[in-house]
Amino acid sequence: MYKGFLTVDTACNQCGLDYEKVDSGDGPAVFIILIVGFIVTFAALFVETTFKPPYWVHVVLWGPCILGLSIGLLRPFKATLIALQYRHSAVEGSVESGAQGDDGEP
Numbered sequence: 057m058y059k060g061f062l063t064v065d066t067a068c069n070q071c072g073l074d075y076e077k078v079d080s081g082d083g084p085a086v087f088i089i090l091i092v093g094f095i096v097t098f099a100a101l102f103v104e105t106t107f108k109p110p111y112w113v114h115v116v117l118w119g120p121c122i123l124g125l126s127i128g129l130l131r132p133f134k135a136t137l138i139a140l141q142y143r144h145s146a147v148e149g150s151v152e153s154g155a156q157g158d159d160g161e162p
């Protein structure tokens with residue numbers, strides 16, 4: 057579904073689904089910031105309290121770890137959010153679909 061590292065192709069090469077309307081925006085980045093931040097923060101706390109290494113060890117450990125996890129998770133998360141957008145027929149600024157069962161109360 058990608059034609060570049062994160063550039064979405066115009067249509068699916070398997071089923072021809074139109075990708076022109078899909079837009080995951082900042083969604084993947086937000087999830088990755090939270091998930092990678094959680095993992096790395098607690099891993100760094102664990103290493104610090106368990107082994108008490110010098111500070112350069114943290115730089116060598118967590119620098120590549122943050123970069124690798126963030127870049128590695130971008131494509132699957134963007135694809136997942138686009139799949140969810142398609143599954144729930146989410147369209148920017150629209151409430152007409154998915155309003156079934158709404159009784160009109162705010």
Ligand SMILES: [Zn+2]
Pocket residue numbers: 068069070071072073
């Ligand atoms: Zn497809």
